[in-house]
Amino acid sequence: MKVLALILAALAGTATAADCGPDKLNTSRTLTLKREGAAYGANQHAALPLAKGEVVLTFDDGPSLENTPAVLKALSDQCAKATFFMIGQNIVQQTELARRVVREGHSAGIHSDTHPHLASMTAEQQLEDLKRSRAAYKTAFGVETPAYRFPFLEETPALLDALKQANITVASIDLGIGDWVPEDTTAILAQRLTESLDKAGSGIILMHDANGPTAKALPTLLQVLKDKGYKVVHLEWQ
Numbered sequence: 001m002k003v004l005a006l007i008l009a010a011l012a013g014t015a016t017a018a019d020c021g022p023d024k025l026n027t028s029r030t031l032t033l034k035r036e037g038a039a040y041g042a043n044q045h046a047a048l049p050l051a052k053g054e055v056v057l058t059f060d061d062g063p064s065l066e067n068t069p070a071v072l073k074a075l076s077d078q079c080a081k082a083t084f085f086m087i088g089q090n091i092v093q094q095t096e097l098a099r100r101v102v103r104e105g106h107s108a109g110i111h112s113d114t115h116p117h118l119a120s121m122t123a124e125q126q127l128e129d130l131k132r133s134r135a136a137y138k139t140a141f142g143v144e145t146p147a148y149r150f151p152f153l154e155e156t157p158a159l160l161d162a163l164k165q166a167n168i169t170v171a172s173i174d175l176g177i178g179d180w181v182p183e184d185t186t187a188i189l190a191q192r193l194t195e196s197l198d199k200a201g202s203g204i205i206l207m208h209d210a211n212g213p214t215a216k217a218l219p220t221l222l223q224v225l226k227d228k229g230y231k232v233v234h235l236e237w238q
């Protein structure tokens with residue numbers, strides 16, 4: 001039975017890949033960044049070199065056993081690639097799921113080790129958190145993380161400096177959907193995404209794969225992008 005299940009899963013995967021036609025959102029191109037200490041995201045830094053209507057999908061706070069698989073399915077169903085900023089402790093606890101994210105063609109960076117308010121910690125503590133999250137990433141993926149997103153987008157001078165020295169890209173955002181309220185419905189998230197897109201026109205979208213309502217809403221959110229004619233750009237690093 002186990003063999004049969006594996007064969008069926010393999011066939012399902014093939015069917016999905018073959019189905020990436022014009023009716024899907026798809027991934028329009030890959031933007032490959034150098035491993036250097038640059039910082040992107042118009043919220044706090046320079047915008048990525050994107051055309052109007054181009055968006056980068058990013059997901060924070062995972063991997064989550066409860067919600068990340070649904071996010072992966074929604075992305076796969078629409079042939080869309082994203083970047084996941086993972087919490088170091090979650091990588092340690094869900095290493096296989098973290099590896100699955102990357103195996104499915106997505107890119108991954110880190111989002112601290114324990115998601116603390118870094119600004120309330122000493123520089124030494126901040127550097128220790130960075131060290132632990134980098135080690136978790138390296139253990140899981142065999143390479144250094146190419147990118148970092150600050151928890152709560154709260155940047156600190158000590159870590160900005162350390163990331164630059166380590167040639168790790170700082171990934172801020174251009175727009176979000178405020179998806180950290182557990183009561184949010186799919187309709188609310190879709191409305192917020194529409195409003196944010198109308199305002200920003202392009203850029204890095206922040207979402208949370210660890211958040212149940214986001215995972216549930218993602219098929220609808222991706223359809224919003226498709227219906228409005230947005231193009232997904234996949235971020236990778238050299």
Ligand SMILES: [Zn+2]
Pocket residue numbers: 060061111115151152
């Ligand atoms: Zn976060």
